[in-house]
Amino acid sequence: MLVKWIRCTVGDRRGFERGQRKWAGLLGEPGFRGQGGGWSRARPGVAHLFGFWESRAFYDSFMARSHDRLAAAQSGTFQDAQVRLFEYQFDVKVGFRPQFSDADVLRVAHCGVRADRVEHFTLMQEKVWNPAMAGSPGMLRGMFGRAPGDEFLVLSMWDSATERGKYRPERVERLALRAQMAVDVTALAGDVVDLEPSWTV
Template sequence: MLVKWIRCGVLDQDGFDRGQRGWAALRNRPGFHGQGGGWSRSQPGVAHLFAFWDGQRSYDAFMAGPHDELASAQTGTYEMLAARTFAHRLDVKVGFEPRFSDADLLRVALCKVRPDRVGHFVQMQERVWNPAMAGSPGMLRGVFAEGADGDFLVLSAWDSATEHGKYREGAVARLSQRADLDADVLSVAGDVVDVVPEWTV
């Protein structure tokens, strides 16, 4: 599965929102599995979107075909757009599906991993982070995916900000130490996203 992460700096939030609802046309595209997103909690005017495809071929066909027509509805509503793709490596909780209808909040983390530590980082994701997140009340599902140049994406969906806050306060520092995260990564950047239900496809 291919995961696409789009981050937009939005100028016209109402116009962007109206345009985003037009992406419902994706439902009929071969190889498309789902899309959702919302607004950043920490950065006003920043939108995050996550799309899921069965592979590079179907994604490339969409980009070469109807993508530009759909995207034209949002022309002029944003000043910055950054898009990256990642290849699925692991589910965070068994049986990941790209569903957002039951999620209140998304947590996205981008980890830049040292080249000589990729194997250890992936192993710790599987043995330390995934079980801890899967066992956290309120964590619905998630995905761990690999991009280019040692970049890894961790996306998790939560049923409430309260439950995510409990996990973050109670577990993250302890798990980071146990997984020796500082030795694995050059940087970790991320955001917390309030889901907009109407953007779910």
């Protein structure tokens, strides 16, 4: 499965949200599995979107045929768009599916990893982080993806902001020490996204 992550800064919020509804046209696309997103909690005006495709071939076909027509409705409403593609590697918790309707909050972590530490980083995600996240109240499901250049995406869906708050900073620090994050990771960026139900396709 291919995961597309778009992050952008929105200047015309009403126009952007109006255009966002046009993406319902994705439903007829071969290989399309789902899309959702919302607003960054920490950065005003920053929107995150996540799209899921069965394979890179289906995604490339969509980009060549239908993308520009659907995207036209949002032209001029945002800037600084950053697009990254990741290949799904494994679930965080169990039974990942690209469904957003039962989640309120999405947590995204984007990691750059040293080339010689990729194997260790991946193992720690499976053995340390996954069990901890799976055991956190309110965590519904998540996925771990990889892009060329040793970039990784960890996406997790939560059923309420309150529950996500139970994933406390001191616990995260303890887990990071155990997983040797400081040794593995060269760059780490994250965000908490309040999902917008009307953006779900």
